[in-house]
Amino acid sequence: MKWRYILLCMVGVTAGLTFSAIAQERANSTASSSAEAPAPTQGMPAAPPSAMAKSAADGAENGAQRLEGEKRFRTNCGRCHQTPHKFPPRVMATAIRHMRVRAMITDEDMRLILRYMTQ
């Protein structure tokens, strides 16, 4: 009987936490989708269209790599331990090489995580 009660309590707590988590996720996604886009800066000199396009492309690529790096960081590092804060770049370079051996993360993951963690 004790085990039944323990199991029932665990199931109840888990169900409650799951529902609250889903509700929280929905609230967050609604808030982020309804957020306004940043207004264009006024009073700044206009850059040439080609330079603007290049810098926009670079920015988009950096942003995409950063997002991918963060995603890989959370996916790989979080498998075993709480994701750590950022360390100085040279420390991260050693740690990521160690984790490449220990956690057997892939070469691509290592590069993206290192880039994200050292930016």
Place this chain on the structure above:
Amino acid sequence: MPDVQAATANLIPRLRICHGRGGSLPHRSTPPFLLCGSAVLLAVLLSILFAFPAGAQAPPNEEVKPVPLLTGSTGFITTFDGGEPHLHPIVTPLVLVPIGGRWIFETRATFETDMVQLPGRSAFHGTVAKEFEYVQLDFIANPYITVTVGRFLTPFGIFNERLYPVWIRNLQSDPLILPIGIGPSNASTGVMLRGGFRADPKFNINYAVYFSVLSTASPVNSDRFAGGRLGIFVPAARLEIGGSFQHGLQDERSNAFGFHALWQPPILPLDIRSEYARSIVGRGYWVEAAYRLSQVPFLQNELRRAQVVARMQQFFAGENASDALLPMNTKQFEFGLNYYFIDGLKASSSYGRQFSTDGNKNVWTMSLTYRFVVPLGHARSE
């Protein structure tokens, strides 16, 4: 007193008791230095072999020059095991020395003691146990293969190699099946090939194959065996499953195998981990779930640092006895609460109930653990 030792090995989870194997040496055992020499020779040959194909590729694109590190963890663990208090301070320094673009030397030691109250004496007493857990040199030959030589943590299952440090583990007690397949002192001496690579856009494969020689030099003893582990990781589902196999090359020449799984549902801060292991010394499993309370909609500043954990495990004693395992069938349930003050500093508490034919008992644990990182050089400048 083998029963007492076996029981203590699990009830005092952190303290590893390394027993010399001199009494049970096989007649055909080769002197350790010869086997070590063979292993080193094999490793050098493998390194040369794999270095040539790697030469055509660019070295790992580490734009930042790595710096040697002193890292590791320290902790103070208090256990009430069946009413008997144990005080257990532990320090586990880890030194990482990157060499060039492809090598890394790593070594981890443990200094720990299990202090108990002795009959007729006041205060707590214990002796400090010192152990080199691993001393290994890794060569990243190419994106698919890393060659490791020296003394390394046996890659059987996931707990020993990836979840063992006190700052990582969710519950401070060891799983009952931990000693299965990892050797007499949790490590192997020899050579290992390992790696992880993207096999398909949807999943990665990681693997480790190793050969360990017999070493009787306590506390760095190891058994003679060969084995491997294979895992498949699906990043989108954050799911990893895998299996381990090991074949003994001494004594009974027995086999051991196991399975493991890790899952982190993408929409929940939940970790689910599980292992199963089987050998002639016993079999069993553990299943652990840890939920970080970061999505609870109230007291978010406090609760996002808290984590509730539960673990169920069962062990069935095998036909051959092992000093490191419990001598009887045992079932144990534990649950606990972890609180992360800052990155690396964690307080834990747990309660467990152990059921066995030897009697049932409660196991309470409280601990404070800290993970430190000290660069041995200029950390910011290149």
